[in-house]
Amino acid sequence: MNTFGTLFRLTDFGESHGTAIGGVIDGMPAGMTVDFDEIQHQLDRRKPGQSSLTTARKESDKVQFLSGFFEGRTTGTPIGFIIPNSDSRSKDYENVRHTFRPNHADYTYTAKYGIRDHRGGGRSSARETAVRVVGGALARQALATRGITLRAYAIQIGTTTNPEMFDQEILTAKAERDSVGGVIECIISGVQPGLGEPIFGKLQAMLASAMMSINAAKGFEYGDGFKAAGCRGSQQADIFHSGEDGRIHTRTNHSGGIQGGISNGEDIVFRVAFKPVATLPRPLETIDDEGRAATLEVSGRHDPCVIPRAIPVVEAMAAMTILDALLVHESRYSFFSSKNNS
């Protein structure tokens, strides 16, 4: 399904080489003054062709809003928008019309739908993540009014965890006509205690679902994550104390800001692992859609590493997840709270 969220919802459409990609944001709170330049700035962060680290493919990625605003403010009605496609060298892909690229979605889309748009990966292309960035940029501005900020960054590229060596790691892979994976960490600050809806809507379950829907994501963890599996309980205890701000805090944050599926007010910390890009500028052995052996040489322009462009996508999905959780939580929380407080 192509809709994300419960009360704040993004519906996403579009193929890599179609007329346009776009989406509909439903449930945006009304009355917010929107910084449209900031939305475009977020899109530009994801845009290819910005450095030698990313593909030379050019995508202008200019978002056009079609509804949902009045005199610069949100109206609470659905926000329709499109990002026209351009620079589509569809002919680059003619050789994959009947051939399945390894580790791509070519075979599975054919198996599922019986038909696929082979140009540039069609719907399975990471191009659709631009739509998510628009939704995330709006969510982010709404969260900022509540003092919630979020920030993602690479913590591993290939086998290195030293940020100063990240560019080199990517350039080396590129020079070797290869690609490389990595890990992104994201920190969300300023989240009040109480977000998340046990038992199936636990905050970590929502975040995991959001992150694992991103192309090339292979793993998700929060707090101490997989490392916690190797720890003793006595090493993991996040001891509570009363903070100077009058709120309850923990001395450590092994929990990653979430306990029992609900935010506890500490920084929410999670990580997402991405595999290396599957498309390589070298001949690959495969088969065609009649099962015959084939060799594939892909001439399209591709990233040697998804991490640089995936960072704003991780932030976007995180922003939408948190805003949605906030709206769902407050609807019930506020019901008796005025009464209880008086």
Next chain:
Amino acid sequence: MNTFGTLFRLTDFGESHGTAIGGVIDGMPAGMTVDFDEIQHQLDRRKPGQSSLTTARKESDKVQFLSGFFEGRTTGTPIGFIIPNSDSRSKDYENVRHTFRPNHADYTYTAKYGIRDHRGGGRSSARETAVRVVGGALARQALATRGITLRAYAIQIGTTTNPEMFDQEILTAKAERDSVGGVIECIISGVQPGLGEPIFGKLQAMLASAMMSINAAKGFEYGDGFKAAGCRGSQQADIFHSGEDGRIHTRTNHSGGIQGGISNGEDIVFRVAFKPVATLPRPLETIDDEGRAATLEVSGRHDPCVIPRAIPVVEAMAAMTILDALLVHESRYSFFSSKNNS
């Protein structure tokens, strides 16, 4: 939210020390002859008190079905069931009525709802996973009619990955009044190509959400997972070939049976990391609900490691996820397929 799934849905209720836990399964295909002993067998796998590796707490965990069957077969109507609670030594928990256990949900439930049932963890207790096991056992029987099987097992306990040392690792932690985490791997075999609903309902996103909703789960990965982040693209290529069974296969399975969010017919392989149990049989520093420092000594009976009892829960959530994906996929897939085939 306490409902899981789209077409096959489990709604789950109940607290650790209430009258009963239970659930409603909606969307079960009609006409299936059910093996009720097998359902109880699955529940027994999760039951505590079975060995020195798990808590001595006794839970009879007998499921009572209230609706949805007629003369031994499913009718397609919702299946209501309860599992009565017993052996509830609620007094064991009186000391946590106003005190927050570290790394538990005591504080966050209070922050979210303004009220909590402190007895045995209330709703946040892992006791509710028995309900999931019932839903999973039914899903599993439906999947079996399609030749789909699934199996989970521990691959890491604490710092060891040697299965022969797993029991010792747990017993050592227990002897030291401590607890230990671990990792469970699950393999799903016999899944046809085509399951999963891009872009937000990708199969790995559904599985991640399902797994991260389990108590104590800290991380999820599929295929090569986090290890893929450190690999080159050339090392990850799953080359296609035509199998002897007349279907398309891959020579390797770095993809873990899912490509582009859709099953590709290979084994689906994923792993879930669990943290060590938070409750320790030793004094813990904490605060009470007025922010005052307190020392907590928990006298309830607890597992030194969740892994043995989490294995059937992982299988249950996987079974429900796959059945749901199968139903959603087939609804659309079959629409023109008879036409297309003729």
Next chain:
Amino acid sequence: MNTFGTLFRLTDFGESHGTAIGGVIDGMPAGMTVDFDEIQHQLDRRKPGQSSLTTARKESDKVQFLSGFFEGRTTGTPIGFIIPNSDSRSKDYENVRHTFRPNHADYTYTAKYGIRDHRGGGRSSARETAVRVVGGALARQALATRGITLRAYAIQIGTTTNPEMFDQEILTAKAERDSVGGVIECIISGVQPGLGEPIFGKLQAMLASAMMSINAAKGFEYGDGFKAAGCRGSQQADIFHSGEDGRIHTRTNHSGGIQGGISNGEDIVFRVAFKPVATLPRPLETIDDEGRAATLEVSGRHDPCVIPRAIPVVEAMAAMTILDALLVHESRYSFFSSKNNS
């Protein structure tokens, strides 16, 4: 599907002659002190066997709550409950095991599911509406804290619209071994302006869906309803004015309290038409499940008119609909409102 609502949700299970019927209420605001006697009182209103106007069948209809409360207050966790079945004279129904009762769901359930529980109508029995009454009774108590009240009553029985003649109309039909239909009107007072989610979640669409899910309901209208079709626009104008309470009101209420799909603060008024009961105490011509002609004489005990017992069900569905709409509305409305107000 057997779940109703978005944020306040009732999941409903159970057949007429199974072990029990019951449900799960998810999304109940936390911290509400519940009047359990009042819930039972609502159930008693729906109970059969109370007068000569309703069936002599006895159903004790005692609800047992299994979770979701702590020391008399709601905890925000799901509320599981059951109503055990009793007095099930299943043998009364043996003659309909292979025969389809006219205007009942016997044939369609068989067509849909390939199997049916024939005893007492199984899942299609109006018995399941007792579950809705429990959900409605809780919603009603929550609404009362906001000053929202609701009341339904008959406005037509058979061909008469004179309330003093209603009992006679039913008794006459009963004496003639026949049944009779009617119309229920419901008024909801105290609803703030703003409830309803255009364009597909318009308040009248939610109410219509809720009412048309009740057994035997054949029509829904709000405000002037079908009568409006025959009116001129100039006759329907609800002129606004500033009320003495400082709020905006309309002089008339042709709109039935809803404009553009959103409540306007006036009384919400709607009506539901019910068909006469299909089961008649006389021989009926039909066919069996092999298509052979058959004559059916039903010996079960049935109501000559559903209206008396449908009234609390209409109120229950209305209460759940309004509470759900209120929660959804407030989640977004409150987002910037504190800011805007300051």
Next chain:
Amino acid sequence: MNTFGTLFRLTDFGESHGTAIGGVIDGMPAGMTVDFDEIQHQLDRRKPGQSSLTTARKESDKVQFLSGFFEGRTTGTPIGFIIPNSDSRSKDYENVRHTFRPNHADYTYTAKYGIRDHRGGGRSSARETAVRVVGGALARQALATRGITLRAYAIQIGTTTNPEMFDQEILTAKAERDSVGGVIECIISGVQPGLGEPIFGKLQAMLASAMMSINAAKGFEYGDGFKAAGCRGSQQADIFHSGEDGRIHTRTNHSGGIQGGISNGEDIVFRVAFKPVATLPRPLETIDDEGRAATLEVSGRHDPCVIPRAIPVVEAMAAMTILDALLVHESRYSFFSSKNNS
């Protein structure tokens, strides 16, 4: 919320005087060859300015598809589309910027969202129904492949039920600077037995929700509807018989093709009542957004009766509802059916 449906879903956006209206269709079965001229034809049926019976306002209503098709066939991926707005005489509406038109959504949108786009009714304008017609046109083509057809028509305009007098009734109202309501009937033929998901997804509940979401709809009924309320049970019996086609049929169709919430294979018949258009070409008494008395003279161009243009909208909503019900039903129905049949 602005999404309709469960497996076949339309997400709808756009205001009357914004850049464009549009939508996203998700869940369209893959592989269908689409007749795009037929889609445009359906849109043209709804278009204003076609005769003296409808507004002289011109809307070109040309739909542009942006995704979801490949070489003329559906791909199973989401179908994004827009219909650009034009001929927007926004200045016509400057006088309602701060004034609430009676029986319109001006006041309620302001109350709900705190802000509204006053131009042409903004989001509450019936203009958005063009988007529904596109969704319905696609659903209709899918249904046609299964032999399902549907047709709506007026059965009442104002107080007349004589179709030959309908045009005159509208022209008279128009000449008198007034407007008039009416009733539309819709018949759906060729639906197999089994569609509809008790108890809350009964087919009549889905249809009622769909119809009551249409602007100006005030009532819904199916089969004998409100008339059934005045009937005896003995008058309503739809006696079963084995048809010459080897299927089970009923001799009469008081049930309107639905029994127990599930289609029974007979024609599905329902009716929708529409109120007279609220906007009248004459001065109307009202108040402004500060509660002061005002007189409003609307100079925009409006229909004297919604019925002619609402007919294709009723068909569109019915088509989407039936296709969605068909997909949901088949997913479960087909699960064991091959097994059962073999």
